[in-house]
Amino acid sequence: MTLQDDLKKLSEKIKQYRDEARVQLHLAREDVKDEWDDLEKDWEKFRHKFDKILHDAEDATHEARQSAHQLGEEVRAGYQRLRDRLK
Structure with missing residues (x-):
């Protein structure tokens, strides 16, 4: 399995965790909502890196792929922690 395949699987798992956390978020206390906001910023950074690597797959350096990974x-891990706190 290639690093690009790993990134795709990781992106799918993050989306799943994110969607599950969003459903349960309305039950969360204010401190959990703050954690959610921080994770959303990180999610946007990841999506930007991920989309750039997919677009420039041939030119993306190994370091860029590793950084995105x-x-x-x-x-x-952040979404998983949040999801676990909401259970």
Whole structure:
């Protein structure tokens, strides 16, 4: 499996966690809402990097792909933590 495939799977998993968290968010306390807002900013950064890498797949450096992957893992973990707190 390529790093690009890993990024696609990671993006799908993040979207799933994000959607699940959004459904439960209306039950959250204010501090959880603040965490959500921070994660949304990180999500936008990840999507921007991800879209750029997909668009420039041939020219994207290994470092750029690794950086996007690391950011994606951090965003995924953040949404997962938030989702777990809401259960």
